[in-house]
Amino acid sequence: MFQNVMPRYEILSQDALATLDAAWRRLVSEIGVEFVSDRAIEMFRAAGQKVEDHTVFLDPEFVLEQVAKAPREFDVQARNPERSVHIGGDSMVFGAVYGPPFVRQGDVRRDGTMEDYRNFLKLAQSFDVLDSAGGVVNEPNDTPLDSRHLDMTYALQTLTDKIYMGNVVSGVNAADTIAMGAILFGGRDKIEETPCSISLINCNSPLRWDDRMLDALFEYAAAGQPVVLTPFILMGAMSPVTIPAALVQQIAEALSGIALAQLIRPGCPVIFGSFLSNIDMQSGSPTFGTPESGIGLLCTGQIARHFGLPFRTGGGLTSSQLPDAQAGYEALMTLMPTFLAGTNWVMHTAGWLDGGLVASYEKFVVDCQITEMLQHEFKPLEIDEGSIAFDAHQEVGHGGHFLGAMHTMERFRTCFYRPFLSSSDNYEKWMRGGALDAAARAGKIATAKIEAYEPPPIDEAIRLELEEYVVRRRAELGD
Amino acid sequence: MFQNVMPRYEILSQDALATLDAAWRRLVSEIGVEFVSDRAIEMFRAAGQKVEDHTVFLDPEFVLEQVAKAPREFDVQARNPERSVHIGGDSMVFGAVYGPPFVRQGDVRRDGTMEDYRNFLKLAQSFDVLDSAGGVVNEPNDTPLDSRHLDMTYALQTLTDKIYMGNVVSGVNAADTIAMGAILFGGRDKIEETPCSISLINCNSPLRWDDRMLDALFEYAAAGQPVVLTPFILMGAMSPVTIPAALVQQIAEALSGIALAQLIRPGCPVIFGSFLSNIDMQSGSPTFGTPESGIGLLCTGQIARHFGLPFRTGGGLTSSQLPDAQAGYEALMTLMPTFLAGTNWVMHTAGWLDGGLVASYEKFVVDCQITEMLQHEFKPLEIDEGSIAFDAHQEVGHGGHFLGAMHTMERFRTCFYRPFLSSSDNYEKWMRGGALDAAARAGKIATAKIEAYEPPPIDEAIRLELEEYVVRRRAELGD
Numbered sequence: 001m002f003q004n005v006m007p008r009y010e011i012l013s014q015d016a017l018a019t020l021d022a023a024w025r026r027l028v029s030e031i032g033v034e035f036v037s038d039r040a041i042e043m044f045r046a047a048g049q050k051v052e053d054h055t056v057f058l059d060p061e062f063v064l065e066q067v068a069k070a071p072r073e074f075d076v077q078a079r080n081p082e083r084s085v086h087i088g089g090d091s092m093v094f095g096a097v098y099g100p101p102f103v104r105q106g107d108v109r110r111d112g113t114m115e116d117y118r119n120f121l122k123l124a125q126s127f128d129v130l131d132s133a134g135g136v137v138n139e140p141n142d143t144p145l146d147s148r149h150l151d152m153t154y155a156l157q158t159l160t161d162k163i164y165m166g167n168v169v170s171g172v173n174a175a176d177t178i179a180m181g182a183i184l185f186g187g188r189d190k191i192e193e194t195p196c197s198i199s200l201i202n203c204n205s206p207l208r209w210d211d212r213m214l215d216a217l218f219e220y221a222a223a224g225q226p227v228v229l230t231p232f233i234l235m236g237a238m239s240p241v242t243i244p245a246a247l248v249q250q251i252a253e254a255l256s257g258i259a260l261a262q263l264i265r266p267g268c269p270v271i272f273g274s275f276l277s278n279i280d281m282q283s284g285s286p287t288f289g290t291p292e293s294g295i296g297l298l299c300t301g302q303i304a305r306h307f308g309l310p311f312r313t314g315g316g317l318t319s320s321q322l323p324d325a326q327a328g329y330e331a332l333m334t335l336m337p338t339f340l341a342g343t344n345w346v347m348h349t350a351g352w353l354d355g356g357l358v359a360s361y362e363k364f365v366v367d368c369q370i371t372e373m374l375q376h377e378f379k380p381l382e383i384d385e386g387s388i389a390f391d392a393h394q395e396v397g398h399g400g401h402f403l404g405a406m407h408t409m410e411r412f413r414t415c416f417y418r419p420f421l422s423s424s425d426n427y428e429k430w431m432r433g434g435a436l437d438a439a440a441r442a443g444k445i446a447t448a449k450i451e452a453y454e455p456p457p458i459d460e461a462i463r464l465e466l467e468e469y470v471v472r473r474r475a476e477l478g479d
Numbered sequence: 480m481f482q483n484v485m486p487r488y489e490i491l492s493q494d495a496l497a498t499l500d501a502a503w504r505r506l507v508s509e510i511g512v513e514f515v516s517d518r519a520i521e522m523f524r525a526a527g528q529k530v531e532d533h534t535v536f537l538d539p540e541f542v543l544e545q546v547a548k549a550p551r552e553f554d555v556q557a558r559n560p561e562r563s564v565h566i567g568g569d570s571m572v573f574g575a576v577y578g579p580p581f582v583r584q585g586d587v588r589r590d591g592t593m594e595d596y597r598n599f600l601k602l603a604q605s606f607d608v609l610d611s612a613g614g615v616v617n618e619p620n621d622t623p624l625d626s627r628h629l630d631m632t633y634a635l636q637t638l639t640d641k642i643y644m645g646n647v648v649s650g651v652n653a654a655d656t657i658a659m660g661a662i663l664f665g666g667r668d669k670i671e672e673t674p675c676s677i678s679l680i681n682c683n684s685p686l687r688w689d690d691r692m693l694d695a696l697f698e699y700a701a702a703g704q705p706v707v708l709t710p711f712i713l714m715g716a717m718s719p720v721t722i723p724a725a726l727v728q729q730i731a732e733a734l735s736g737i738a739l740a741q742l743i744r745p746g747c748p749v750i751f752g753s754f755l756s757n758i759d760m761q762s763g764s765p766t767f768g769t770p771e772s773g774i775g776l777l778c779t780g781q782i783a784r785h786f787g788l789p790f791r792t793g794g795g796l797t798s799s800q801l802p803d804a805q806a807g808y809e810a811l812m813t814l815m816p817t818f819l820a821g822t823n824w825v826m827h828t829a830g831w832l833d834g835g836l837v838a839s840y841e842k843f844v845v846d847c848q849i850t851e852m853l854q855h856e857f858k859p860l861e862i863d864e865g866s867i868a869f870d871a872h873q874e875v876g877h878g879g880h881f882l883g884a885m886h887t888m889e890r891f892r893t894c895f896y897r898p899f900l901s902s903s904d905n906y907e908k909w910m911r912g913g914a915l916d917a918a919a920r921a922g923k924i925a926t927a928k929i930e931a932y933e934p935p936p937i938d939e940a941i942r943l944e945l946e947e948y949v950v951r952r953r954a955e956l957g958d
Contacts, residue, residue: 006490007488007489010486011485011859011860016862019862019863023867026869027872031873031876031877033877055877109906204878206875206877206881207872207877208878235895236881236887236894236895237881237882239881240868240871240886240887241881241890241894241895242865242866242867242890243860243866244860244862244866245866245868248867278895279895281891281892281894282897283904285903285904287901288903290852290896291853291855291856292855292895295856295860319903320917321904321906321909321914322916322917323804324804324807324916324917324918325804325806325807325842325916325918325921326807326901326902326917327804327807328804328805328806328807328808328809328811329807329808329810329811329845329849330901331808332807332808332811332812333852336815340488340819355905357906370808373770373812374770376771377773381490381491381495381774381778383495383498383499386721387721387722387723387724388498388502388724388727389719389721389723389724393685393686393719394510396685397510397685398510398534398685398687399685399686401716401717402716402718402719402720403716403763405719407720407721407724408715408720411720411721412715412720412760413760415715415720415721416715416757416758417769417770417771421805422799422805423798423800423805424765424766424798425800427588427800430800437801437803438801438803438804438806442804
């Protein structure tokens with residue numbers, strides 16, 4: 001897995017951090033945070049926090065005490081031990097896009113299906129740059145709603161051998177996901193010892209945690225499964241129109257959710273979440289890959305480190321409706337700060353299109369290309385006698401070329417990163433090859449990867465047990 | 480003009496810098512640098528440097544003494560004083576692509592013409608994000624070769640009121656450019672006082688400065704016009720295949736050229752140049768927007784600051800044959816490090832396509848979009864009571880929205896950067912608008928800008944004098 005040992009790019013001064021710090025304290029204590037869950041409210045009340053209806057007025061010191069119980073770093077196991085990951089520190093872990101109801105392939109945009117879902121899992125399994133298929137790579141709209149989580153979890157567990165995300169639609173769904181994890185990893189004690197899933201708990205920003213998400217949080221936290229407490233902020237709509245205000249709100253929301261997770265199970269692994277962009281103030285549309293989101297991302301990393309927490313940001317976000325030039329620059333406009341900030345858990349790494357409404361086959365490949373480039377760029381430079389290559393200059397002299405130099409011969413196979421999608425063919429060769437743009441080439445790569453896909457081996461007894469669980473629970477759920 | 484007061488992203492340790500420092504000293508003194516110019520050789524010999532044929536074995540301390548004579552920062556005047564620029568420090572100055580023989584517009588790739596050249600100057604004049612049209616935005620292949628520089632300089636001086644680059648094909652061309660600058664700015668003394676052009680002097684890497692470029696250097700340096708001493712390095716061909724070796728060679732080449740400029744005219748404004756990418760070691764093709772070039776760029780900034788020199792890197796480089804997703808991510812893969820490094824003079828900011836062989840109308844607009852986004856991203860965050868917006872939270876409460884909040888109403892017009900090319904339309908609206916991709920929209924913007932172009936006012940007597948100079952010199956040159 002990828003370790004980012006390059007410097008972090010930090011843009012907040014200590015004064016700025018202190019101002020943000022004072023402001024979130026005021027927000028949680030004076031405005032408070034709403035938890036639409038009687039269980040949560042009772043826990044906060046029992047812990048001595050002031051409660052009115054479903055609003056908790058939090059003592060900032062109490063929040064920090066809870067936050068301090070969370071581990072700074074932790075492991076998540078995959079069923080293939082080589083695919084297990086470490087969350088926190090210099091580690092960066094990459095998962096695919098999460099949530100799109102639609103799918104785009106070539107010129108066709110349509111409802112996502114279970115076949116699409118399986119295809120994307122195959123792609124996620126095929127690209128080494130991804131540590132996880134994520135969870136909801138697309139909504140499989142042709143499967144029954146109540147039991148869909150069973151089919152998706154089964155697919156994640158069998159079509160990939162990487163870590164996966166847990167279903168969060170309800171507490172029931174979360175319990176099913178945990179039960180299936182227990183089957184796959186040999187018992188609930190095994191996954192409580194080392195978790196096997198990461199689950200996304202979104203805040204209904206501003207300052208409200210809703211009941212269904214909290215029900216899922218209760219299940220996962222109780223089972224010691226990592227949760228990503230994520231303020232969902234499109235500035236101008238879910239937060240004030242200024243970046244500092246959004247950062248303050250983000251701290252208040254993330255830390256309040258993390259505090260609850262620690263009340264449920266002290267020491268539960270958590271991730272400081274961030275989904276931070278802005279709307280177009282003229283149209284109201286969400287916009288992605290914006291300058292404001294880039295700044296927010298860099299600050300978020302610095303803030304999460306300030307609290308000693310692993311954090312989530314980033315991905316190949318774009319507003320573009322097509323995998324075109326805009327999609328290319330907007331994706332990198334988020335992915336580059338993702339690396340500069342050293343994000344620990346990168347959601348939406350690959351496949352995001354059209355404001356997140358669409359999972360795109362072509363964009364999936366484009367994003368994997370960009371991420372692989374960045375993984376090469378964010379490697380420390382080795383400077384030594386050999387890399388200085390004085391001997392090569394002695395051999396080549398003035399105005400010569402190094403193509404045949406001994407130093408080149410020894411290193412030419414591995415010296416530079418070689419992209420799998422980007423073309424540097426000269427114009428004539430490119431024309432002979434069909435004059436395909438990057439999106440068309442990406443589509444071909446996606447198709448070839450899916451065709452060449454081979455399922456990772458799985459113990460047949462375990463697979464059968466998972467299948468039986470799915471069949472039984474589907475019947476119980478009435479689908 | 481744009482000031483980058485954000486932190487610099489520096490990845491070289493002090494140890495690494497010291498290693499590079501020792502290595503360039505060894506290179507210039509033991510391998511030496513070739514200057515294919517008797518004048519240059521005589522100057523170095525007279526200054527006490529060891530010379531064999533056209534190779535100068537430079538004393539590193541002598542080089543540093545010369546380099547120390549160069550100003551750390553300087554101004555370049557435009558004929559519209561509001562367009563004058565400052566080179567060095569936190570200033571970043573942006574010029575268009577330089578050098579392409581071909582042009583691409585829509586589906587057509589063809590030889591560049593004088594009409595294309597004028598069109599690109601109109602675009603460069605129209606986009607505020609550019610401080611300069613550069614020089615050779617495309618080769619106007621339908622004009623006579625010997626007098627082309629006259630037509631191009633005249634176009635730069637009349638169609639734009641921004642700073643421009645000087646012709647460097649020969650000493651004669653340089654002298655004409657300087658003479659035309661003297662006409663435009665009221666006499667040679669005026670442009671010696673504050674220069675009016677920047678000229679690109681490329682090294683024939685490795686370690687050779689060729690005669691025609693040096694002839695141009697002699698003219699410009701003698702007139703006190705800034706020169707960009709640029710090692711032209713595609714790693715693997717013009718340098719060893721390792722980044723540290725390329726950096727060392729770049730220092731040796733740039734500093735040796737700068738030393739010559741200072742011998743010609745002590746205090747002559749210079750820019751530490753860098754054109755650093757790599758070839759594909761399997762095909763031999765140049766590649767741009769690569770991880771290696773990004774790392775090289777970041778290091779170059781740090782190295783130039785180490786020597787107290789303004790520097791040139793960057794631009795919207797790409798290998799892509801089309802303004803597609805690859806062009807988008809590769810352009811940003813160079814432009815983002817350009818901002819992270821705080822590049823003072825950014826060549827190739829807009830229009831570069833197909834490894835620099837093509838000036839693209841559409842890509843020009845895409846790059847201006849990207850650069851404008853980055854100029855907004857690299858602004859310091861203002862954190863104060865107003866931007867923290869506690870009152871907005873009091874107004875909105877839990878789970879509400881901020882669209883109508885007072886704080887929003889006061890700021891919504893200017894709070895977020897609004898792109899001119901990127902689309903965040905919802906799918907239905909985008910379909911109704913013709914379902915255009917970013918390249919198609921960029922083409923429309925380019926056409927509209929050229930149609931709406933209005934020439935900046937110029938004193939008719941000066942324009943006539945320039946015209947007469949061009950006519951007379953064209954006749955003298957036999958065209």
